[in-house]
Amino acid sequence: MRKIEHIGIAVKDLDLSCDLYEKLLNTACYKREEVASEGVNTAFFKTGENKIELLSATNADSPIAKFLEKKGEGIHHIAFDVEDIYEEMDRLKKEGFVLLNEEPKTGADNKLICFLHPKGTNGVLVELCQEIKLK
Numbered sequence: 086m087r088k089i090e091h092i093g094i095a096v097k098d099l100d101l102s103c104d105l106y107e108k109l110l111n112t113a114c115y116k117r118e119e120v121a122s123e124g125v126n127t128a129f130f131k132t133g134e135n136k137i138e139l140l141s142a143t144n145a146d147s148p149i150a151k152f153l154e155k156k157g158e159g160i161h162h163i164a165f166d167v168e169d170i171y172e173e174m175d176r177l178k179k180e181g182f183v184l185l186n187e188e189p190k191t192g193a194d195n196k197l198i199c200f201l202h203p204k205g206t207n208g209v210l211v212e213l214c215q216e217i218k219l220k
């Protein structure tokens with residue numbers, strides 16, 4: 086794990102939250118992207134070297150919809166940047182962590198991703214991210 090890649094924050098209304106975070110961080114959202122496979126709309130901000138991912142749900146089955154229902158708005162996950170996601174998934178599996186996907190999935194902002202179950206990480210949903218290198 087090389088660094089924190091982003092912090093994911095679950096929000097009810099992406100437009101309203103974008104306005105709020107633009108004011109809070111004094112910077113514009115640099116990217117918006119829907120990831121249909123996760124049932125989310127995302128908006129990204131950079132603060133120095135750090136990245137914030139705002140997530141709203143696009144359907145009732147989305148993990149974000151369930152999270153908002155149970156816990157309300159707030160920090161949803163922490164994502165770590167990894168060089169080789171296959172190697173890291175293999176290592177974490179051997180250490181006994183529960184991977185939520187057996188193969189990397191395509192995430193937002195040009196990443197391959199994998200999640201670890203929060204039950205095995207002290208209640209924190211962890212995401213691994215590997216940048217997809219364009220040839």
Ligand SMILES: CC[C@@H](C(=O)O)C(=O)SCCNC(=O)CCNC(=O)[C@H](O)C(C)(C)COP(=O)(O)OP(=O)(O)OC[C@H]1O[C@@H](n2cnc3c(N)ncnc32)[C@H](O)[C@@H]1OP(=O)(O)O
Pocket residue numbers: 093120123125127138140148149151152155161162164185191192193194196198200202203208209210212
């Ligand atoms: C945009 C793409 C990507 C990126 O590129 O960055 C993303 O970030 S996508 C983000 C959305 N996608 C995901 O979250 C996928 C991974 N998550 C899951 O697979 C599920 O949400 C889950 C973690 C397995 C939970 O699903 P499920 O068991 O169906 O939901 P429950 O509501 O029943 O929760 C069970 C249990 O887990 C606790 N929980 C759920 N979400 C979180 C969370 N984000 N952080 C901490 N804990 C979480 C929930 O509270 C329940 O606990 P108990 O009530 O104590 O049983």
Ligand SMILES: [Co+2]
Pocket residue numbers: 091093138162164212
């Ligand atoms: Co994320």
